[in-house]
Amino acid sequence: MISTMYYLLPNLPYPYNGLEPFINAQTVKLHHDAHHLGYIKKLNVALESVQYPKIPLPDLLRNLREVPTSIRQTVRDNAGGFYNHNLYWEELVTAEQNIPEKLGKALKERFGDFESFKNKLIECSMSWVGSGWAWLYLDTQKNLQIGVTINHDNPLMEYCPLQGTPLLTLDLWEHAYYLQYKNDKKAYFDAFFQHIAWTYVEQLYLQAKQE
Numbered sequence: 001m002i003s004t005m006y007y008l009l010p011n012l013p014y015p016y017n018g019l020e021p022f023i024n025a026q027t028v029k030l031h032h033d034a035h036h037l038g039y040i041k042k043l044n045v046a047l048e049s050v051q052y053p054k055i056p057l058p059d060l061l062r063n064l065r066e067v068p069t070s071i072r073q074t075v076r077d078n079a080g081g082f083y084n085h086n087l088y089w090e091e092l093v094t095a096e097q098n099i100p101e102k103l104g105k106a107l108k109e110r111f112g113d114f115e116s117f118k119n120k121l122i123e124c125s126m127s128w129v130g131s132g133w134a135w136l137y138l139d140t141q142k143n144l145q146i147g148v149t150i151n152h153d154n155p156l157m158e159y160c161p162l163q164g165t166p167l168l169t170l171d172l173w174e175h176a177y178y179l180q181y182k183n184d185k186k187a188y189f190d191a192f193f194q195h196i197a198w199t200y201v202e203q204l205y206l207q208a209k210q211e
């Protein structure tokens with residue numbers, strides 16, 4: 001039992017079977033209750049071990065240099081794993097959603113059309129070797145960008161080659177799809193696009209543009 005709980009596991013916004021057939025209940029349960037929780041537990045233990053101040057998660061990610069070197073890599077991996085999974089579950093929905101106007105227009109302006117955007121994100125994801133996350137993010141110049149980060153890095157994080165505000169992410173770790181899709185990553189990536197909470201992604205986009 002951790003005496004001073006730093007961070008807690010958020011509940012899923014839908015039941016375990018809420019994303020079927022895209023992701024089956026068994027995969028969601030294991031992914032949320034074991035993997036996601038595991039990152040939070042390890043993060044809490046590391047922060048507790050040095051009595052680190054309690055700060056909002058994005059501030060922790062943006063200021064990794066301030067974390068003692070003895071726990072910095074552990075914090076980088078597990079705070080990243082925590083944040084990325086929070087976004088991943090929140091950005092998914094049970095039924096297909098239309099893209100709201102402002103986000104749709106911005107994607108079209110940046111990538112030509114929606115299919116080009118989708119293909120580019122899938123291409124990046126398919127060509128990535130090993131664990132990581134694919135992103136749609138708003139860079140520091142407020143341009144929409146697509147990219148991939150290694151392990152649990154994300155664009156908020158100090159030291160990350162991509163810098164900006166995360167808007168949409170795709171979990172490229174095998175635990176996200178392997179139980180169900182085995183080595184057919186392409187089928188997992190394609191099905192992902194049927195379950196994106198576009199209204200939520202647009203909220204993040206509009207908020208990030210104003211910051």
Ligand code: MN
Nearest residue numbers: 035171173176
């Ligand atoms: Mn994962």
